Amino acid sequence: MKRFRTGDQSRAVALWLFLTAALVFAMVVVGGVTRLTGSGLSITEWKPIMGALPPMHHADWLDAFEKYKAIPQYAQVNAGMSLGEFQGIFWWEWAHRLLGRLIGLVFAVPFVVFLVLRKLPTRLIARCALLLGLGGLQGLIGWWMVSSGLSERVDVAPERLAIHLGLALLIFMGLIWTGLEAWNGEEKSRSPIGWSRGATLLLGAVFLQCLLGGLVAGAKAGFVYTDWPMMGGGFWPPVDWAKGGLAFLHDQALVQFNHRILAYVLLAGGTAYAIQAWRWRLAEGLGASAFVVAVALWFQALLGVVTLIHAVPLWLGALHQAGAALVLASATVNLWLVRRSQPRLFTSGPRSRGL
Structure with a gap:
């Protein structure tokens, strides 16, 4: 069986990393829209698996809306908001979280496949594993950020938002850099x-x-x-x-x-x-x-x-x-x-x- 290729280049790996970087770029932009529309606190729970599904029935929407009404942002900023208006901000936050899940799948699944097929250059394995770990950490930090606005504030803490954005950009930079390494081969x-x-x-x-x-x-x-x-x-x-x-x-x-x-x-x-x-x-x-x-x-x-x-x-x-x-x-x-x-x-x- 073939060994991992040391110091080799892989255009397939590079394209996978560049695609993931493009999705992270989209995530950053959607995150900006989520913030500008005041949508970031519309989902008050963190359910990494079950949260991938939006409310499917009218009763589910009412339940999600009632949970939103319990946080300070509704009482102090959006009091009197209709269900339709709530759905408008909900969809932005849901899309933001769904894109995060999609990025996780797009990165994790090919990573495992490349490892099993021994197509990932040895020198890039640790880097890709680190990027995968940072992606998981980003999900935790995202919830840490959101939780800062659910009890005493009407928005998220600025320093937590900056950390969340900063980690996303670090991952973005890492994907681009590692993609260039895979495309061009060893230094x-x-x-x-x-x-x-x-x-x-x-x-x-x-x-x-x-x-x-x-x-x-x-x-x-x-x-x-x-x-x-x-x-x-x-x-x-x-x-x-x-x-x-x-x-x-x-x-x-x-x-x-x-x-x-x-x-x-x-x-x-x-x-x-x-x-x-x-x-x-x-x-x-x-x-x-x-x-x-x-x-x-x-x-x-x-x-x-x-x-x-x-x-x-x-x-x-x-x-x-x-x-x-x-x-x-x-x-x-x-x-x-x-x-x-x-x-x-x-x-x-x-x-x-x-x-």
Whole structure:
């Protein structure tokens, strides 16, 4: 019987991982819509197996509605909501959870099949197993997030939402990276350490910005201070420092301010990185990938401003969340290319010593 292929490439495995990454991307977007429509607390129970089925009869719908009426969000936000209106928010949350279950199946079943058929390169087995474990953990964190809004709050805790989003994006990055590894085979070379550090810093900053965006979403900070470039007519936001360190997580003015400032830093850093890559005329697609990241950052920043000044309409909010995932994907691919390639110079370029 064949052994696992060590250091080999597998296009089938790569396509499976890229498909799963696409589903995670869809999950992130649907999660954003679920949040923007206020649907996240409409299902008040966590039933990993039986919860896959929606209410099938009128009595089942009434039972689900009564459970929703027992939480603070109904009494303080949606009092008087009709059954039809409840069904509208229920379906978004149900679709979000169903997509999570689908992702679990799409990943777990082929993973087992590839293992049994010995088609999964040895060096990728542990990575895929880790991604599977993180997927299971994501389900637990999702319920941990939802539970924060069922008793004393009318929404979920912002920090829990940011953690939930952050783990989804980590899985997304891991799927893309591992898919690239499976498609291209084992690493052959490494880039100069300076370029690797620069690309890593850029990716880390993009990921941090996504987490800050999660805090903005959780605190509903996008609905306040909708002027730009000022905030309420001034530069410094009126922060309620009585909250202490929690102000960095819950204060609407501060979380939006932090999100804005890091956006400016990212624009400057990403643009400088792309200019430097182009200036050194890096081969192996590195200059092009740096340019793509810079363009994605500028597009996302402009989209963020438009979304803000229009007070986060549903379609713009969902598009902005999708844009964040795409920026993260481009930065992930850029780092992978940097770490896998030895930059070469065209004859007209200066000598590269890294960033």
